[in-house]
Structures are given as structure tokens and as C-alpha cells.
Amino acid sequence: MSNSLKTKKIAFLATDGFEQVELTKPWEAVKAAGAEVVLVSPKKGKIQGMNHDEKGDRFKVDQCVDSVSAEEFDGLVLPGGVANPDALRMCEDSVSFVRDFFKQHKPVAAICHGLWTLIEADVVRGRRVTSWPSLKTDLKNAGAEWVDEECVCDEGLVTSRNPDDLPAFCKKAIEEFAEGKHANQTA
Structure with a gap:
């Protein structure tokens, strides 16, 4: 296990309908690299994962997006799935949370349909x-x-296309989270 992210705290923003493996694989990789990982959602309680078009597991939300700030985190992961980013881009707290990572020049990793939220955040x-x-x-x-x-x-x-890209996505996300702020990362 690497300790390259030992002092880092990484947010994972998701809601019902996220592609489960696009949350769990990066979560495991980032945690194995030593980071504290936090599941943030506009919804309290548990959120529903999906295995493509079949229901997957339910995951406990750590913090509600309306009660956190990008300042508390060193990076952000946006898993895909169709319903997840579609709902997130309709939630102003989620869109603002995402945009603030860019304003603060912090690394962001988005995969698959997760980029819809980035489009909404402009x-x-x-x-x-x-x-x-x-x-x-x-x-x-x-x-x-x-x-x-x-x-x-x-x-x-950091962006990737689909679950087949997860090994490269996780590796590059960890590298960027370890590097930290990027002067040219702007909103």
C-alpha cells in the first residue's frame, strides 16, 4: 500500500443511480493510497448504486453536499451512471461544490457520464x-x-470513458491528487 495520499481528503460526489464500479474502484484505490475518502451527496442516508441497468448495493452517505465546502477537501471524484450526474446537475449545491474545486485549483477526476455535472458547472x-x-x-x-x-x-x-478505463483512471487520479493544486485549473 502506498502512502502517497496520506494527508489528503478526497470527496466522492454521487446520488442514486451512480455506476457502482465507478465509485468503488476509485474509492478503494484512493483509500489504499492513504487518503481519507468521504461520500458526499445531496441526499442523506443511503444512495443506490447500479451495475449498468441492474440495481447494485446501497451506500451510506457521509456528508450532505449542502453542509460541506470544497475547501475541506484536496480533490474530487465524480462517478458516472446515467441517473447520477443527471440528478447532480439539477442540484445547485452539487454544481457549486464542483465549480469550487476548479476555483480553488484542486484536482477533479470524472468518468463516463460524470462529466455532465462538469458541463453544468461550466x-x-x-x-x-x-x-x-x-x-x-x-x-x-x-x-x-x-x-x-x-x-x-x-x-x-482527469477524465475517462467507461469502467474498462478504471485502472488508468485510478492511477492518474491518485497522481493528480498527490500533486495537489494546479495554477491553471480554473472555473
Whole structure:
């Protein structure tokens, strides 16, 4: 086990309908690297994971998004799933929470449909990203340069396409969280 994130605290923002493996694999990797991991949600209690279109496990929320600040964390992970980011982008507290990581130049890792929340936060303009292919047009319309690659990193913003990319996504996210602030990471 590495201790590269020993002093770091990483937020995972999700709600019902997140792709379970896109939360659990990065969670395990970031925790194994020594970080404190915190599940943040607009919802209290438990949230429902999904294994593609089948219900997965339920996960206990650690903190509600309306009671936390990006200042408390060293980085952010946004898992995908279709329903999860669609709900998050309709929640102003969630969108503001995400945007604040960029204002504070902190690393953010988003996978699959998780980038929908980044579009709503208006933080992809001028950035090179990847995602689930159906978000390509949305991202281009939001000013991003979309590419079809396993893992893309642009000034502390780590993005990947799908669960097959998780090994590269987790490795790069940990590297960026360990590095810390990025002067060019802006909202």
C-alpha cells in the first residue's frame, strides 16, 4: 500500500443511480493510497448504486453536499451512471461544490457520464477531455475538446470513458491528487 495520499481528503460526489464500479474502484484505490475518502451527496442516508441497468448495493452517505465546502477537501471524484450526474446537475449545491474545486485549483477526476455535472458547472471550456461517447456533442457544445482516449488529464482534470478505463483512471487520479493544486485549473 502506498502512502502517497496520506494527508489528503478526497470527496466522492454521487446520488442514486451512480455506476457502482465507478465509485468503488476509485474509492478503494484512493483509500489504499492513504487518503481519507468521504461520500458526499445531496441526499442523506443511503444512495443506490447500479451495475449498468441492474440495481447494485446501497451506500451510506457521509456528508450532505449542502453542509460541506470544497475547501475541506484536496480533490474530487465524480462517478458516472446515467441517473447520477443527471440528478447532480439539477442540484445547485452539487454544481457549486464542483465549480469550487476548479476555483480553488484542486484536482477533479470524472468518468463516463460524470462529466455532465462538469458541463453544468461550466468548467470544461477550453479543456481536453474524454467521456462516454454519447456526451461528445454536449462537451463540444460546452467548449471542450473531446477525444476518444482511455484517460485524459488537462491541468488537474482527469477524465475517462467507461469502467474498462478504471485502472488508468485510478492511477492518474491518485497522481493528480498527490500533486495537489494546479495554477491553471480554473472555473
